[in-house]
Amino acid sequence: MRVDVLLGLQWGDEGKGKIVDVLTPHYDMVVRFQGGPNAGHTLEFDGQRIVLHTIPSGIFRENTINVIGNGVIIDPFIMLNREIKQISAITEVKPKLYISEKAHLILPTHRLLDAANETLLGINKIGSTLKGIGPTYTDKIGRIGLRVGDLLLSNFQEKYDYLKNIHLRQIESLKFDYSTVLIDGMPFAEYEQVWHEASQTLKSYHICATEYLINNALTEGKKILAEGAQGTLLDVEFGSYPYVTSSNTITAGVCSGLGVAPNKIGTVYGLFKAYCTRVGEGPFPTELFDDIGNRLRTQGNEFGSTTGRPRRCGWLDLPLLKYACMLNGVTELIMMKADVLDCLETLNVCTQYTCAGKTTTEIPYNLSNGVLPQYEQLKGWNKPIDVNNMPSELMNYISFIEAYLGLKIKLVSVGRDRKQNIIL
Ligand code: GDP
Numbered sequence: 001m002r003v004d005v006l007l008g009l010q011w012g013d014e015g016k017g018k019i020v021d022v023l024t025p026h027y028d029m030v031v032r033f034q035g036g037p038n039a040g041h042t043l044e045f046d047g048q049r050i051v052l053h054t055i056p057s058g059i060f061r062e063n064t065i066n067v068i069g070n071g072v073i074i075d076p077f078i079m080l081n082r083e084i085k086q087i088s089a090i091t092e093v094k095p096k097l098y099i100s101e102k103a104h105l106i107l108p109t110h111r112l113l114d115a116a117n118e119t120l121l122g123i124n125k126i127g128s129t130l131k132g133i134g135p136t137y138t139d140k141i142g143r144i145g146l147r148v149g150d151l152l153l154s155n156f157q158e159k160y161d162y163l164k165n166i167h168l169r170q171i172e173s174l175k176f177d178y179s180t181v182l183i184d185g186m187p188f189a190e191y192e193q194v195w196h197e198a199s200q201t202l203k204s205y206h207i208c209a210t211e212y213l214i215n216n217a218l219t220e221g222k223k224i225l226a227e228g229a230q231g232t233l234l235d236v237e238f239g240s241y242p243y244v245t246s247s248n249t250i251t252a253g254v255c256s257g258l259g260v261a262p263n264k265i266g267t268v269y270g271l272f273k274a275y276c277t278r279v280g281e282g283p284f285p286t287e288l289f290d291d292i293g294n295r296l297r298t299q300g301n302e303f304g305s306t307t308g309r310p311r312r313c314g315w316l317d318l319p320l321l322k323y324a325c326m327l328n329g330v331t332e333l334i335m336m337k338a339d340v341l342d343c344l345e346t347l348n349v350c351t352q353y354t355c356a357g358k359t360t361t362e363i364p365y366n367l368s369n370g371v372l373p374q375y376e377q378l379k380g381w382n383k384p385i386d387v388n389n390m391p392s393e394l395m396n397y398i399s400f401i402e403a404y405l406g407l408k409i410k411l412v413s414v415g416r417d418r419k420q421n422i423i424l
């Protein structure tokens with residue numbers, strides 16, 4: 001068997017949580033391979049709305065095992081107190097959850113460093129979620145990070161204090177005063193205490209070498225779905241650097257983030273919104289600053305699932321989408337939030353850029369400067385979508401995108417609930 005992959009083709013928040021939840025009944029295992037609590041994946045069913053950050057979105061289906069792979073980074077406090085507590089009111093988590101011993105830990109001081117770095121950057125800040133993502137992956141690559149498996153060692157506290165002191169010296173050298181900084185609403189010392197308590201609780205979960213769990217499951221013929229976090233345009237290699245996250249959000253990240261060989265990758269589901277959004281700083285060629293942008297934000301409820309920040313909105317950008325399909329080896333497309341366009345008479349779609357007097361469909365090195373999107377205009381359907389009789393303008397929109405990308409759209413999502421989908 002192979003691992004199927006589902007990931008975002010834009011700047012995150014494409015609706016990955018919803019579709020993983022929809023697809024989970026077809027899988028034995030749902031696994032996260034990168035990112036951490038910077039992710040906010042929303043699921044809606046039976047009138048309930050749940051936002052997951054670290055826990056895979058397969059957790060609500062009874063017979064599915066959920067795995068947090070080695071490429072993920074974990075904040076024990078967020079995972080236990082902000083997620084598992086909420087999920088436990090609906091379903092039992094512990095028997096269904098396996099955590100890689102090699103997943104790195106986000107320490108409270110990583111979060112202080114994240115805040116310090118952003119403060120230092122000033123107007124050039126990344127717009128980080130302030131969950132400590134950049135500093136934790138920095139320590140991983142710098143080979144000084146702490147891993148979940150370290151929690152089980154008798155000298156964990158010693159290792160923790162050593163790394164904490166390195167961080168405090170870094171913070172001091174940045175002249176960052178953290179005395180008034182609140183982490184999840186708490187002063188540093190209080191957060192550190194609840195973090196340690198959560199870390200102790202984490203030890204009672206299934207902590208193991210998940211690379212064996214996953215590869216053994218494949219050998220036994222089990223079906224596995226890898227759930228991406230963030231989106232392709234936030235990938236540290238190919239995203240709009242430096243306005244990116246610190247992990248590989250693309251299909252390649254599945255191999256290193258789970259210990260799965262490249263020849264074991266199966267179907268790659270690429271998700272995109274019928275328009276574009278971005279939260280945080282960084283270039284966004286098709287961004288709308290007018291009334292249409294505001295309407296997309298209101299209709300689409302485009303406010304961050306993790307931070308509550310308003311998301312920037314704009315037209316669909318096909319050169320970027322094609323780039324994302326190429327990088328990920330997408331085999332099936334899923335278009336999200338088509339219903340949000342119900343209110344528009346005409347739809348613009350970016351098909352190329354002009355840049356330094358030339359037109360191009362390739363992504364320029366610097367997306368920030370002088371990149372002007374060129375649009376084709378299509379007729380909008382301008383009415384609520386009837387799922388049994390899809391408007392011809394929506395069918396045209398779909399055909400236009402499919403022709404440009406050379407791939408088929410297999411599912412169109414038309415609402416927040418797990419039942420609101422059109423299978424094509
Ligand atoms: P993720 O990070 O990719 O899982 O996406 P988020 O959960 O951060 O953001 C997607 C938002 O859109 C959530 O609030 C979803 O409930 C919502 N959503 C998902 N699919 C649809 C859809 O087809 N239509 C509408 N209107 N909302 C959707």
Ligand code: IMO
Pocket residue numbers: 008011012013014038039040041126127128129130131132133134228229230231234243244245246279280281305
């Ligand atoms: P999901 O999985 C949207 C953005 C942040 C910021 C940049 C770096 O819900 O799609 P970081 O905290 O990672 O250092 O922030 O990346 N970002 C996301 N934007 N969806 C996400 O996750 C994101 N995770 C990080 O806003 O611009």
Ligand code: MG
Pocket residue numbers: 012013014039040041042305306
């Ligand atoms: Mg999200």
